[in-house]
Amino acid sequence: MKLCVAEKPSVARDIAAILGANDRHDGYYEGNGYRVTWTLGHLCELKEPADYTEMWKRWSLQALPMFPQRFGIKLKEDAGVQRQFRCIEALIKQSDELINCGDAGQEGELIQRWVYQLAGCTIPVKRLWVNSMTDQALREGFDHLLDAKEKDNLYYAGLSRAIGDWLLGINATRLYTLKYASGYGRNVLSIGRVQTPTLALVVARQREIEHFVPEDYWEIKTLYRGVTFNSTQGRYKTEGEASQVMERIAEFPLTVTSIEKKKGKEAPPRLFDLTSLQVECNKKFNFGADTTLQLIQSLYEKKVTTYPRVDTTYLSDDIYPKVPEVMRAMSPYASLTQPVLASKLRKSKKTFDNAKVTDHHAIIPTNVDPVAVPMSRDEKLVYDTIAKRFIAAFYPDCEFATTTVMATVNDCGFKATGKQVLKPGWRAVYGGAAASAQSDEAKAADGDTNGAIPPDMAVGESGPHEPSLLKKSTQPPKLYTEGTLLRAMETAGKTVDDDDLREAMKENGIGRPSTRAAIIETLFKRHYIAHQRKSIVATQAGCQLIDTIKEELLKSAKLTGVWEAKLRQIERGEYPPRQFIDSLKSMVSQIVLNVLSDNSGSAIDTHQGDGPAPGTPGGSGTAATSAPKRPRAKRITRFEQVACPVCGKGHMVKGNNAYGCSDWASGCHTALPFDQYPPDLTPAKLARLIKKNFNTGSKATAS
DSSP states (O other), X not given: OEEEEESSHHHHHHHHHHHTOOEEEXXXXXXXXXXXXXXXXXXXXXXXXXXXXXXXXXXXGGGOSOOOSSOOEEEOSOHHHHHHHHHHHHHHHTOSEEEEESOSSHXXXXXXXXXXXXXXXXSOEEEOOOSOOSHHHXXXXXXXXXXGGGGHHHHHHHHHHHHHHHHHHHHHHHHHHHHHEESTTOOOOOOOTTHHHHHHHHHHHHHHHHTOOOOEEEEEEEEETTEEEEETTOOBSSHHHXXXXXXXXXXXXXXXXXXXXXXXXXXXXXXXXXXXXXXXXXXXXXXXXXXHHHHHHXXXXXXXXXXXXXXXXXXXXXXXXXXXXXXXXXXXXXXXXXXXXXXXXXXXXXXXXXXXXXXXXXXXXXXXXXXXXOOOHHHHHHHHHHHHHHHHTXXXXXXXXXXXXXXXXXXXXXXXXXXXXXXXXXXXXXXXXXXXSOOHHHHHHHTOOSSSOOTTOOTTOEEOOEEEEEEEXXXXXXXXXXXXXXHHHHTGGGGOOOHHHXXXXXXXXXXXXXXXXXXXXXXHHTTXXXXXXXXXXXXXXXXXXXXXXXXXXXXXHXXXXXXXXXXXXXXXXXXXXXHHHHHXXXXXXXXXXXXXXXXXXXOEETTOOXXXXXXXXXXXXXXXXXXXXXXXXXXXXXXXXXXXXXXXXXXXXXXXXXXXXXXXXXXXXOEEETTTSOTTOOHHHHHHHHHHHHOOGGGGSOO
C-alpha cells in the first residue's frame, strides 16, 4: 500500500481523484492501491522554552540566553490536529511506501518532514514535485517521483530558518520586554528577524519625512506652437535669477536650432513573481498583500494558475512548447491570443531562462479554461491581471519614435521632447490609451510632456512664444503603502554596503515572498504600524522600539542579508547547518550581554494606541479627549468599496485610461474617463463624484 500525504484536504481530494482512490474514510481516501491523507498545514511546531526545562517557563533575564541542547518538535495543542496526526501515524505503520505530496517549497518540506519524524516513519519516502495542480501536472508528477533525499538540503534550510527564528525571536523578545517594557500589565515587545528590519524601514521613511526641509526652486517653460519647451538650465535656485532670464526672453522670438528623431522599442513587462503581483494588485485594486496572497492561493487550488509562492519572473525552457495549449484554454481572451497563436511563438530571454528558475517558475495561467471554474469578483481581477501579463509577454515590442527639439530665445536654451507610438505591440493587450501612448508616469520619467511633435516643425523656423515662470518646492519621499513596502522589503539590498550581501538580498530581500504579507500583518497586530488611508505609518510604540534597539543587526537589512545568503548556501549543500546555528548562538549571546549592560533607563509604553506617532503625518502631540464621538460612516479606502453606478453589482476598477466596472465579464461596460474622473482620485473622492454625477444614493458607498 502506498500512502500519499498532502498539505490540506482539498489537495488530497484532487490527488485521490487522479489516483483512483475514491473511497472516503475518516481522515483519508483509499483505492487502487493508494491511501491519500493530509496534514492540515502545520501539525507540528518547535517546542517552547517551558517544554525543555521548568526554569524557562518563567520569564527572567537571568535565564537568558536560552539554548536547548537539542531542538525538539511537538504536536500543536488542538484536538483536530491531534486526531489527524493519529490517523497519519496509523496509516504510515500500515504502508509500504510514503509519497510526500506537500507544498513544493521550503516551508512545505518542513511541515511534512516534522510529521514523519514525530510519527516514527521508517518506510521509503518519495517526493511529488509539481508547478501547478492541474490533472495533467499531477499525472506527470506521479510519473516522475523524486527520491525524498533529493530535497534533504531544502529541509535543512527550512529547519535552520525555523531554529534561527526561535533563537533570535524568543530570546530577543523576552530580553527587550523584560528590560524596556513599561506600564501596568505590560505587553510583549515582539522582536523578529524579519519584522524588526521591516518596522525599521517604516520608521526610517517616517523620520525622513519629518526632518525633510522643502526648498523652493523656479522653472522656466515656454509654449510654442502648442509644444511646451523647458529651459535647459533646469532649476533656478532664486526667483531673482529666474526673473532675469524671463526679462531676457520676453521680447524675443523662439528659434528652432535642431530636431533629432530616434526610434526605440519597449519590451513587454516581466511575468509576475509573488511580490510583484502583490504590488500590482495593491496599486490597481488597493488589495492588501495578505489579501492578494489568499486570492492567488485560491486560484492555484482551483487549478487556473500555477504555484504562487515564487521569487522568479522567468519560465524554464520546458514550458515553451506548452504555451499554445495554455493560451487556447484561455477562452475569454481568444481575441488577444489569436494573433500570438497565428505565427511562431516569441521566445525572449527576458521570459525564458533556465538559470533564473530553481524550484518553480513565474506565476502564469494553466491549461484550465477560467470560464469553467467559479471565481469570486476579486479572484477574477487577479486572474485577469496574470492572464494579460502572460499574453503580453509573447507580443512584439512596442515601437515608438522620440523627437527632441532644441531651441534658443536670445541665447537662452530650451528643449522639448515628444513620444509617438508607431506600433503598439504588447500594449494592444491592454487596449485603449495604453496602446497609443505611454503612461503618465513613464512620460514624466522620460521628460515627455508633449506627445507627438508637429511633423512640419523645421530647423530654423522662428516665431512668438508664451514664457511662464513656475515656483515649485522639493517634495519629501512618500509614506509607504503595502505595495511599496513589499517592494522595499524585496530590494532592501540598497541599504547594505557589502556586494555579496546585496546580491543575496536582490533575490530574497527582507524575508521570503511567501512570508512578507504575514510579516506586515504581524506589525499591524502588534500595533507597531497603522493605516493612514492607503499609507502605512509607524505608531509611537513602533518608533520607540526601533529607537531603543541599539543592535544594528536586529533592525538593519544586513542581518537578513547574512541569513538569506547562508540559508541559500545550505539549500545548495554548500554550507553546514550546524555552523549556521552556532554563529547565531554567538550573535544572540552578544546581544543579551549588550542589552543587560545598558544603564540608560530607556522604557517603552506598550499601552499606547495604534495611531501614528506624534509629529508624524496624521500624528498628534496630545492625548485624545474622552468626549463622545458621533458614529462615523464606514470609511471608503478601497476601490472595491465603490459600487458601479450603472449595474450596481460590480465595483469600480482603475484602468489605464478610465475607471471601469469589475463585472465587465458579465457585460457591464461602464467607463468613467480620466478627463472627467482624474486618475489620482482616492476611492472616497471617486465615490463622492459618482454620487454627485449619477445621483446613485447608496450605490457608491462602502459595501
